[in-house]
Amino acid sequence: MNKKLITNCDLLSFTNGKAEVFTGQDILIEGDRIQAIGDTGSLKVEPDVENIPADGLLAVPGFINTHAHTPMVLFRNLAEDVTPTAWFNDYIWPMESNLTEEDVYWGMQLGMAEMIENGITSVADHYFYVDTIARAVEDSGMRANLVWAVFGHEGEEKVDQTVEFIHRWQGKADGRITTWLGPHAPYTTSPEFLAMCARKAAENNVGIHIHVSETQPQVDLSLKEYGMTPVKQLKETGVLDVPTILGHCVYPQDDDFEILAAADTGVAIAPRTYMKHATAVTPIDRYWELGIPFGLATDGAASNNTMDIMEQMRLMALYSKYKSGDPTQMPISQVLDIAFRGSAKVFRQADKIGDLKPGLLADIALLRQDGLHNLPKSDPLAALVYSMRATDVDTVLCNGKVLMQGRKLLTLDKERIRKEVQSRLHRLSQRVPSARIAYYPT
């Protein structure tokens, strides 16, 4: 079996939920797994093992993006300084009506190339043309949980097609691809539709990745139309009886916390999107107290502009301190626990990723620590949260395979992606309101 030895790195690992950095470590990888970790030179290896020199680099678990619409990088920087309603109805949903399957393929390639450059090895993605997306994931070497976004007006037939997609792709690409169902949101579906999705998810033994309570008007609309919050509706329709990833859940109401704490769920948070769209920011202090798992997400680049989990990590820390009025809140150890362990829980693979230990999958980002913005080298954990940046990522492995080394992408063709994406911009950026793919209710 293919073996690799990462030599002489500093290594971040969690002990009782607390990140520690061990200097001068070697990591032996066999196939898709971390086989052993030890002081540099201490591991017994055959002479023919592939060596990945990592002197002075910091090895961290590959970053996990718990909620994204990766192909939306195609719409990057095209919907600025607008309200969420205008963002949906006047920009994104009209522009998305232009999308072809091939556009989505190249958007997915671009977004994954960007994520790999940023040290991200896993993504929970929620979009359209997901067979195409799965093919792109297979080629890229990344790990992904994929769902096909479905609106209520597309009907049961569409959901059945996404069930077929699930069967085509579940566990494929050497186990890197997992598939769930993806009804879009309570406000774009009916309770009956959600119940139907929950039933099919249970029948097919998969979970549901869905948007919920992103804005206060969404909650108000639900209360008015259905007499219950969107979270309560997820419970009533059976959605919360299967494992779920909840995109955002920024506005849970009082009883919602109890519902979430009792469910097999995880919340994906994207602080940059919330600040930019001037919503509140997900009440993660309450989620933390109640043990409701949450992790970091970039959302789509049409709102968040980049696919940078390290920036979301830093924003979460800064925002949490600011909001609490107490700079000792959200200390570095908690930030890292959320970014790696919390995100792995939301991704439902906390037993496989989000830490660096023998037996876990070899999803690893190696970061340079010698950037001027990071000197002098002192506390590596403080550096990871507050002074390092995505461009410090030097080398990325996923499932034991090297996807980037010395910042050179090995599985994706950067030049081809550039050309393909740029050539599509003019057509994709046309806005034809009458052709929008859905309507955002207000």
Add this chain to the structure above:
Amino acid sequence: MNKKLITNCDLLSFTNGKAEVFTGQDILIEGDRIQAIGDTGSLKVEPDVENIPADGLLAVPGFINTHAHTPMVLFRNLAEDVTPTAWFNDYIWPMESNLTEEDVYWGMQLGMAEMIENGITSVADHYFYVDTIARAVEDSGMRANLVWAVFGHEGEEKVDQTVEFIHRWQGKADGRITTWLGPHAPYTTSPEFLAMCARKAAENNVGIHIHVSETQPQVDLSLKEYGMTPVKQLKETGVLDVPTILGHCVYPQDDDFEILAAADTGVAIAPRTYMKHATAVTPIDRYWELGIPFGLATDGAASNNTMDIMEQMRLMALYSKYKSGDPTQMPISQVLDIAFRGSAKVFRQADKIGDLKPGLLADIALLRQDGLHNLPKSDPLAALVYSMRATDVDTVLCNGKVLMQGRKLLTLDKERIRKEVQSRLHRLSQRVPSARIAYYPT
């Protein structure tokens, strides 16, 4: 005279306060000035002019850092998750008691190297051992307004020494260095001391760079001790009769706004520091309404962790939208106006820097636009605020001289800086409370 031609860049310039990007431009530089700007190939130049190819790069005015303690990069990542009081009394002021003049020289070199990498060409710096800092600035090629920080307990003699410093360095380094007075803050000086500084500033025809109203307790203390706000005290002591840069001014009270609007002042804001220390964030919406100039700052890296003005620009935008509850607030055009024009006003050189036009000083950052995180290339202004990052800075000129090209620093020795700074860490990070340089009152 030394001539340079930057060819075929995209160019950001302001027309009636609004940033526009012109594609396919050449910039002719003669000595320290921009001589002419025109469509690529249209400028008449002698054959021996030095060519700086900039195909596809975006030329922007060099970023301006309006309030920094640059050598504090030496204390980066060493005072995390603490209150402002502990930050001063238990970390920074004890650690600063370890500083030697040579430490400050290397800290200044590191901080300037980092700033040049981040596209920053001007800094208003507030620190100690400023003759040494001035020498470092002279060597680096950057532009700087320098003040020697003085606490009240150091007395008039110390202020007179800083006046001598002013005369030694005013206008030196081809005009790149300007010097002012730097009493530390109202809470570390007395009204008499401030009045004495104001008198000496007026006599020497210079301004004052000072911290004011950084926290609510500082305002409360001033009201209790002196019966007036710190801003009012600056007015009463005559400080506001000379030009001023006010570091932070996060907590102006009602009458303070009127005082500030009537003064020849500018406020330096560092949103990242405020969020991290969980203070409020400077009420820039009011400053904007009242026409009080404000600009971006990194403060010291002991609180802000990096010297990255592009990140402060993005944080200001995100924070302002969030705070107002309206995502249409702080639109891209306003963000850029503040980042470039506002900062140049605070730096008191709005007639010379902060824009790219014939006759202005040749302080220019050339940014790559082809990073994956920035594709497809569509709206360059949205990209500049929301998707580009400091590592996209490719080439930097200040005062007509190239300080970095293709990300290679030309005036500073990165390897030497690394070694010098790292070798000092252990000694500098010792905390000896009894030796702290000042005491933060609570």
